[in-house]
Amino acid sequence: MSRSIRPDAVLVQAVIAGALSFAHLHDLAEAAGQTGWKAWAYPVSVDLLLVAAWRRLRTARRDRSAWTWFVIALTASLGANIATAGLLDLDDVPAWLRILVAGWPALAFLGGTLLVHTPAEPIAPPQAVDEVAAPEVDMHRDDEPAPGPALDPASDTAVPELARAPSQPAPSAPVVPAALLDHARKIADAHQASTGSPMPAEALSARLQLPAPMADAIAAELQLT
16 A cells, blocks of 8 residues: 655645755856856755755764764855845955855865765774673682590580580581682672662572582572572
């Protein structure tokens, strides 16, 4: 199904304004002594410089050179519109205006060349914060003290280990290295800064991928629930 073509008011207005400005530039160039095809080339040159400067401004807003050539082309277009509105006798164009019209091609060529061949400053991408890799933790400590001989509570003297009744030793919390604790604290702080709520202990354990006792010890140190 073909779509119906509806005229756009803004587009129609742009076409009318462009045609009038084009005609005014042609009339001014012809009055300044540029006859034939040369008079038609002047409005094309002005409009092309205006479009080139505008395209450069879309990618580099702070480019002073693009702003300069945009203002020059806009002044040339507005000047022709004002000059042909009855304020200037087109049958007797002053000498300074003839000089400006005659020198415009060189000026437009210089502006177009600078706009095309001057490299634009690249926009620095936002620096991504790389997450610090979790250091490898050796779970086997070499500085653990050797178990000493057991004491008899009645005589308060040392008895051989074999004389004691076999019993299950009470589990003790593992010692968390300082580097691993700092890394876990950074992860928890980043989670709270991004979500506004403390990081759950289960999420931290899954993030670190550590054994349950070590993850519980880190959560206890950071006071996570």
